[in-house]
Amino acid sequence: MSSEKNPTRERILKAAWSLLESGEGGAVRMSDIAKASKISRQALYLHFPNRADLLIATTRYLDEVHDIDGRLTKSRKAGSGSARLRAWVEAWSEYIPVIYGVAKALMAMKDDDPEALAAWNDRMSAVREGCSAVVADLKAEGALVGHLSEEEAADLLFALLSVRTWEELRIERGWTQARYVNLMQETARRTFLKLNS
Amino acid sequence: MSSEKNPTRERILKAAWSLLESGEGGAVRMSDIAKASKISRQALYLHFPNRADLLIATTRYLDEVHDIDGRLTKSRKAGSGSARLRAWVEAWSEYIPVIYGVAKALMAMKDDDPEALAAWNDRMSAVREGCSAVVADLKAEGALVGHLSEEEAADLLFALLSVRTWEELRIERGWTQARYVNLMQETARRTFLKLNS
DNA sequence: TTTTCACTTTACACAGTGTCAAGTTGACAT
DNA sequence: ATGTCAACTTGACACTGTGTAAAGTGAAAA
CATH class of the missing domain: 1.10.357.10 (Tetracycline Repressor, domain 2)
Known part of the structure; x- marks a missing residue:
């Protein structure tokens, strides 16, 4: 449904997903997700207002994909x-x-x-x-x-x-x-x- | 056993306990515990090296009392x-x-x-x-x-x-x-x- | 009287989130 | 070619909370 539209947004969600999935020793920070998305930390905030919303969107994305x-x-x-x-x-x-x-x-x-x-x-x-x-x-x-x-x-x-x-x-x-x-x-x-x- | 010896330490533990018990809307900070103990935040670190140790000590105190x-x-x-x-x-x-x-x-x-x-x-x-x-x-x-x-x-x-x-x-x-x-x-x-x- | 102990005050380093403003870059329209 | 727009970058900064450091106070013990 809502996928496929915005490539950067989806790249962020995939990056967040894979970081969270692998655990990667401790909390996943905004800067980690930014790095994995090959984007600046600040640009994350152009797509999601805050960390909570990003995580929520990741969950929805997961639900959608599966x-x-x-x-x-x-x-x-x-x-x-x-x-x-x-x-x-x-x-x-x-x-x-x-x-x-x-x-x-x-x-x-x-x-x-x-x-x-x-x-x-x-x-x-x-x-x-x-x-x-x-x-x-x-x-x-x-x-x-x-x-x-x-x-x-x-x-x-x-x-x-x-x-x-x-x-x-x-x-x-x-x-x-x-x-x-x-x-x-x-x-x-x-x-x-x-x-x- | 280990109680009764250090009155300030015990006051801190009691304060931490009651704050944690009542929940008081969200996380209990070191400054909250300090305020409740009528002590400066820094003085907490004279009794406990860090927040984790203070919480652990609170648990032990609880176990001891009960x-x-x-x-x-x-x-x-x-x-x-x-x-x-x-x-x-x-x-x-x-x-x-x-x-x-x-x-x-x-x-x-x-x-x-x-x-x-x-x-x-x-x-x-x-x-x-x-x-x-x-x-x-x-x-x-x-x-x-x-x-x-x-x-x-x-x-x-x-x-x-x-x-x-x-x-x-x-x-x-x-x-x-x-x-x-x-x-x-x-x-x-x-x-x-x-x-x- | 001097020392010592428990504490206070002030200041600062550090991590992480979130905000702001001023660029840069590429695509696309005219 | 030029202008414009959106997406993105860079750098700076405010804020919160933890933990460290250093100098000072006051009272009691020696």
């Missing part, structure tokens, strides 16, 4: 509620590594910068909706565990699937992605499904 | 493995709100500052050990679910009980502390125990 919304939505068409839960956990889990670099930078900013907070919440709303939808399916089928309200279940699933939890298990504790996905699916099954078949 | 290690250890003497799991989840859950302010500041620093990272890991090691111990009990009783190794179970429990997850549910989603504790106990039960009685 068609996150499309992929996540697609995962919801699986057959039964429990299959949908499995598919949903997998779809989102596979997406986390892709956005992790950018997400980390945005998470770090959201404590200070209200705009970054808003952007983060906006980006996370698709995931929240996915959680709610899956839980609603389970509820409709009577497969949702008795002790959780629909809202509680959605909150809990969202927390379970948070980037932070992924970070803790995958990065800090060194789990493989496959192990993470499998155990999250199993944990979700046991936590939310009425019958543990 | 006797976290004692309390956490005590929770492990419940009867059965499942009772111990419940008690452990509750003990740590009740402690999170106490340390939340300081923890948040330390978590924000640990991306940049390796000393802050080390301090955070050090402080969390007690919790990790608790998780491992509880899981080991379950395993010994044959109550641990089959699809998880002892290490995986400990990692997962630790992630489930992370400050970030508490923050997400309690602060972001507005859960009450009681609801958080109950649902975490239930979730832990369903996730880790073989028989869902």
